Amino acid sequence: MNAAALYFVNGMESETSAIARGLRRRDPDLLDRLIEQYQHRLLRYLTYLTGHRELAEDLFQETWIRVLERGHQYDGKHEFSTWLFSVARHLCIDSMRKKNPVSLDGLLDDSNDARAPLDPVDIRPSALEVIAQHEHADRINAALTGIAAEYREAVVLRFQEGLTLDEIAAVTGAPLGTIKSRLYRGLNLLMPLLKGAQA
Amino acid sequence: MTRDPHQQAQEWIALTGVDGLGLDDAQHSQLQTHLRECDSCREYAEATGQVIRSLRSVPMAATPVLVRRTQARVRQHAQLLRQQRERLWMVGVACAGIGFSAAVTLPLMWRVFSWLGAWAGVSNPVWETGFTVFVIAPALLVSVLLLVRGTHVTDASGRWQH
Numbered sequence: 204m205n206a207a208a209l210y211f212v213n214g215m216e217s218e219t220s221a222i223a224r225g226l227r228r229r230d231p232d233l234l235d236r237l238i239e240q241y242q243h244r245l246l247r248y249l250t251y252l253t254g255h256r257e258l259a260e261d262l263f264q265e266t267w268i269r270v271l272e273r274g275h276q277y278d279g280k281h282e283f284s285t286w287l288f289s290v291a292r293h294l295c296i297d298s299m300r301k302k303n304p305v306s307l308d309g310l311l312d313d314s315n316d317a318r319a320p321l322d323p324v325d326i327r328p329s330a331l332e333v334i335a336q337h338e339h340a341d342r343i344n345a346a347l348t349g350i351a352a353e354y355r356e357a358v359v360l361r362f363q364e365g366l367t368l369d370e371i372a373a374v375t376g377a378p379l380g381t382i383k384s385r386l387y388r389g390l391n392l393l394m395p396l397l398k399g400a401q402a
Numbered sequence: 403m404t405r406d407p408h409q410q411a412q413e414w415i416a417l418t419g420v421d422g423l424g425l426d427d428a429q430h431s432q433l434q435t436h437l438r439e440c441d442s443c444r445e446y447a448e449a450t451g452q453v454i455r456s457l458r459s460v461p462m463a464a465t466p467v468l469v470r471r472t473q474a475r476v477r478q479h480a481q482l483l484r485q486q487r488e489r490l491w492m493v494g495v496a497c498a499g500i501g502f503s504a505a506v507t508l509p510l511m512w513r514v515f516s517w518l519g520a521w522a523g524v525s526n527p528v529w530e531t532g533f534t535v536f537v538i539a540p541a542l543l544v545s546v547l548l549l550v551r552g553t554h555v556t557d558a559s560g561r562w563q564h
Contacts, residue, residue: 229484231477238473242464250462263464264472268479340460347457362454367424368417387416394449397456 219279226274238267241287244364248288251359252295254348262298266291281373285366288374292356346396354389361386411436411443415450508537 225233245266249259269290277286347355353375360366360374368386372379414433418424425433437444512533519529 229480231480234476234480235473238469238476242469243462246464246468247462260464260468263468264475267472267476271476271480272483340462343456343460358457362419362457383413383417387413390416390450390453393453397453 219281219283221279222283223274223277223279226270226277229271229274234267234271237270237283237287241284244284245287245291248359248364249291249295251347251363252292252352252356253299254344258298262291262294265294265298269294282370284364285370285373288360288364288366289376292374343397346393349396350389350392354385354392357382357385358389358393407436408440408443411440412446415443415447419450419454511536 222233222237242263246259246263249262249266250256253259253262266287270287273290277283347359350358356375357371360371361368366374368379368382371386372382375382377385411433414425414429437447515529515533515536519526519532522529
């Protein structure tokens with residue numbers, strides 16, 4: 204490992220160690236900062252996982268409460284985002300089990316009309332641009348929710364959140380081979396669905 | 403048995419994205435060579451790139467209201483947990499104090515009851531029963547009072563009452 208890479212790894216370790224120490228102390232300022240830092244990534248993951256914006260927002264809050272309660276379980280040796288997504292995923296599964304005692308695929312069983320569109324960021328564009336953005340987001344949302352949740356999760360974690368395959372395996376608790384298979388199949392299923400929905 | 407080079411290339415593309423980041427040098431070089439020669443895999447790589455660009459083209463943001471509400475809830479919950487911990491600490495200290503006090507006073511009380519039994523001329527089982535009632539009576543009384551008032555330390559789900 205060269206010096207730059209070593210410096211980067213040491214820097215990352217000290218940052219995750221600092222997070223772990225803060226979580227053990229239940230430091231509210233640290234939690235405020237983490238909520239700010241991971242707000243978009245966590246909400247995006249939960250929204251794509253559940254397919255429901257409102258449910259995702261509820262789970263977003265519950266995830267941070269769980270992080271506060273179980274923060275001492277984070278060891279600081281791995282990326283915080285990996286642990287955070289894992290916590291969120293467990294909450295999501297618990298929530299769906301309470302609602303409907305089926306597997307993660309059960310997320311797809313709900314009727315489409317109950318599904319809120321995934322709102323793009325409000326950057327104050329013109330009305331036509333807003334409509335186009337919403338339509339574009341709706342098409343991508345429809346394509347993503349059209350594939351099984353386990354494939355969707357792998358694709359979102361890999362290509363939106365930028366997690367490595369090992370990290371996705373850690374989040375989902377699935378073997379690496381399964382993750383590779385889900386990613387490959389998920390991408391192949393998405394391709395025809397996303398045709399014509401390109402940005 | 404050697405693998406189908408097209409399937410291998412497509413798997414690498416799907417797993418690493420179009421740029422092939424994450425492949426080792428030999429695999430990366432093999433993929434690039436294959437893509438130069440194979441139209442269908444090149445098309446697959448382009449389609450993959452378009453899917454990834456599409457996925458990344460939908461920015462999704464948490465609203466400031468959601469973030470503020472979450473931060474407030476977390477702070478409130480942290481306060482609650484702190485109070486619970488302080489309460490548990492106080493209960494622990496009280497238990498330790500009671501334990502210490504009991505360890506010191508019980509042998510003395512035993513002697514007092516023994517002396518009273520001898521002085522009153524009652525048999526050993528009688529003053530020993532009296533001693534037992536004397537020791538557990540306060541706890542029994544408090545338990546009965548709490549039950550009568552319907553007061554419980556925890557709720558039905560096992561959470562501490564406040």
